[in-house]
Each structure stands twice: as C-alpha cells, then as structure tokens.
Amino acid sequence: MATNQTYYVPEQSKWPIIATVGLATTLYGVASIMVNGSQGESTSGAWITFGIGSLIMAYMLFGWFGTVISESRSGLYSPQMDRSFRWGMSWFIFSEVMFFAAFFGALFYARVFAVPWLGGEGDRGSSNMLWEGFQATWPLLNNPDPEAFPAPEKIIDPWHLPLINTILLVSSSFTVTVAHHALKHENRAKVKIWLAATIALALIFVAVQAYEYFEAYAHLNLTLRSGIYGSTFFMLTGFHGAHVILGTLMLTIMLIRIMKGHFTPEQHFGFEAASWYWHFVDVVWLGLFVFVYVL
Incomplete structure (x- = not known):
C-alpha cells in the first residue's frame, strides 16, 4: 500500500456540483410539500420533485463516499x-x-412570547387581538380560523x-x-x-x-x-x-x-x-x- 506523508490534494471532482443540485432540488420539493399541504393543495408534483432530489442525493453520496474510501484504502x-x-x-x-x-x-418564541401576547399578557399583549374567549394555552388547539x-x-x-x-x-x-x-x-x-x-x-x-x-x-x-x-x-x-x-x-x-x-x-x-x-x-x-x- 502506498503511503503519503504530505497533505493530499484531491483531483477535481464532480460531486460538489451534483450535491448542490440534489440538495437544492430536495429542499425545493420539501418546501413545496409543506406550502401546498398547508394550503390544502395537491402535493403530487412536490413529492415527485422531492423524489428526484433524493435520488440525486443518493447517487452523490454513493459516489462521493466511494471516492473517499478508495483514496483512503490507497494510502493517500x-x-x-x-x-x-x-x-x-x-x-x-x-x-x-x-x-x-x-x-x-421558533417553538420557544411561539410558546413563551407570541401565544401569551395574543392572550393579552405583557406590554405587547391585548385582550382584543383575537376574539372573545380565546385561550392562550399551549398546545394551541383553538385556531383563529378553524375552517382554514x-x-x-x-x-x-x-x-x-x-x-x-x-x-x-x-x-x-x-x-x-x-x-x-x-x-x-x-x-x-x-x-x-x-x-x-x-x-x-x-x-x-x-x-x-x-x-x-x-x-x-x-x-x-x-x-x-x-x-x-x-x-x-x-x-x-x-x-x-x-x-x-x-x-x-x-x-x-x-x-x-x-x-x-x-x-x-x-x-x-x-x-x-x-x-x-x-x-x-x-x-x-x-x-x-x-x-x-x-x-
């Protein structure tokens, strides 16, 4: 096995570019799923985008891991x-x-600050911010617009x-x-x-x-x-x-x-x-x- 006592400089690699494309596609798919799902719209296209991004990421991980393993096993x-x-x-x-x-x-801010303010607590709170009978308790189960x-x-x-x-x-x-x-x-x-x-x-x-x-x-x-x-x-x-x-x-x-x-x-x-x-x-x-x- 060859040895290398100096700092190894890898050759130019395609994997960072592929990782960027895969990650961007995957995150776009995830964001679309969340937005469309929260609005009650179809998420089929978003899931397809997410699936494509996931496959690109899997290909990148398999290839990049293989390259690093090969370099390590070669004593570089x-x-x-x-x-x-x-x-x-x-x-x-x-x-x-x-x-x-x-x-x-975000969870801490919603629980400790936002919900109590909406219930009228603190200097920024107001009892008229939402509706009569609003209960500022966590978990928040009485939403402002139950239909939406x-x-x-x-x-x-x-x-x-x-x-x-x-x-x-x-x-x-x-x-x-x-x-x-x-x-x-x-x-x-x-x-x-x-x-x-x-x-x-x-x-x-x-x-x-x-x-x-x-x-x-x-x-x-x-x-x-x-x-x-x-x-x-x-x-x-x-x-x-x-x-x-x-x-x-x-x-x-x-x-x-x-x-x-x-x-x-x-x-x-x-x-x-x-x-x-x-x-x-x-x-x-x-x-x-x-x-x-x-x-």
Whole structure:
C-alpha cells in the first residue's frame, strides 16, 4: 500500500456540483410539500420533485463516499488529512446543531412570547387581538380560523409511540458505542452484531414514526394545516426523521465496510464520524421528546 506523508490534494471532482443540485432540488420539493399541504393543495408534483432530489442525493453520496474510501484504502491520506476530516465533521455537526436550534427557537418564541401576547399578557399583549374567549394555552388547539386551519382533536400521547421511539434511540446509542469499543479491540464479529443491531433499532424507529404520522393525520386531525402547533411539530420531528434516515445510511455503509475488512483499531475515523452523527441524532430526539411531546 502506498503511503503519503504530505497533505493530499484531491483531483477535481464532480460531486460538489451534483450535491448542490440534489440538495437544492430536495429542499425545493420539501418546501413545496409543506406550502401546498398547508394550503390544502395537491402535493403530487412536490413529492415527485422531492423524489428526484433524493435520488440525486443518493447517487452523490454513493459516489462521493466511494471516492473517499478508495483514496483512503490507497494510502493517500496523511495524519494531517485525518485531522482535516475530524474538523470537517465537527463543523458539520455544529451546523446541524444550529439548524435545529433555529426550529427549537421558533417553538420557544411561539410558546413563551407570541401565544401569551395574543392572550393579552405583557406590554405587547391585548385582550382584543383575537376574539372573545380565546385561550392562550399551549398546545394551541383553538385556531383563529378553524375552517382554514382546523385544530387537531388532541395531541399525541408522549407515553406511547414517542416513548417507544425514545427507548429505541437511547438503546441504539448504547449499541453503536459497544460496536465502537469492539472495533478498537479488533473484535470484528462483535462489531458486526452490535452495528447491525443499531441499524435494526434505527429502522424500527423510522417505522414507528411513520405509523405515528399516519395516526396523527388519520385519527387526530394533526396536520401541517393545524396552525402553529402542527407546523412546529412536523418541522421538528420531520427533519429529525430525515436525519435518522441519513444516519442509518451512514451506519449501513460502515457495516458494509466492516464486512469487507476495512478499518483498523488505529484508523477508523469513518466509523467514528458515523457514530458521532448518530449520538447527535439521539440527543436531538431527547430534546424533541421533552419540549415537543411532554411539555
């Protein structure tokens, strides 16, 4: 295997351009789904756009991951390159933290400031801002225009499906940690078992959340059109679900690499990066469970 002790400069790559196109298409599809869904319009075209963007992103991830893996296996990466990957992953996770901070901030502002003001509390509040008998309580189930924004009949019970998903994700954080320690001790059979268990827990989580969404739409009338409560609920839980799917893809790639004999106890940052991301996803869910479902 060739070695390179200097900083490796990759060749020109098409993957950043493809990633830009895929990401823009996917986000446009997501935005269209939310806008059309909230207005009661058809979302079929938006879903097609989202699907096309998702396929482009999948192609990009498969190709870009393959290029990086090939370069790493060829011995082109130096310790400096390893540090660059670590810093890059750290900043990526920080950007994701700020991404969710914006949505948690919107939820906090609506609950702590906007709704009480509309109910007449504080210097900016006025008892005449909405209508007689308006109750400024969270979750906001009495919307200003029930015909345009029908309120949900009730909220999701946090101690059933959300609790199950919390147990699943907390357990998956434990299993991926066990797999990481097994890799450090070169116990590859144990790595495969515990990493596969992590992926299985992740897939069950996605299935449970999909069923929860079905229950919300079909039986609780909790939709994107359900006012501020519905929009914040689906924005936070929906984007988190998308991150779970991405994290599951990353872990699956790590399992395939383990089965192919990749990684050593000393060099396995690809596995570490995936586990970092998975722990981040778990922590975000704990915040969601407390602030979206319980409180």
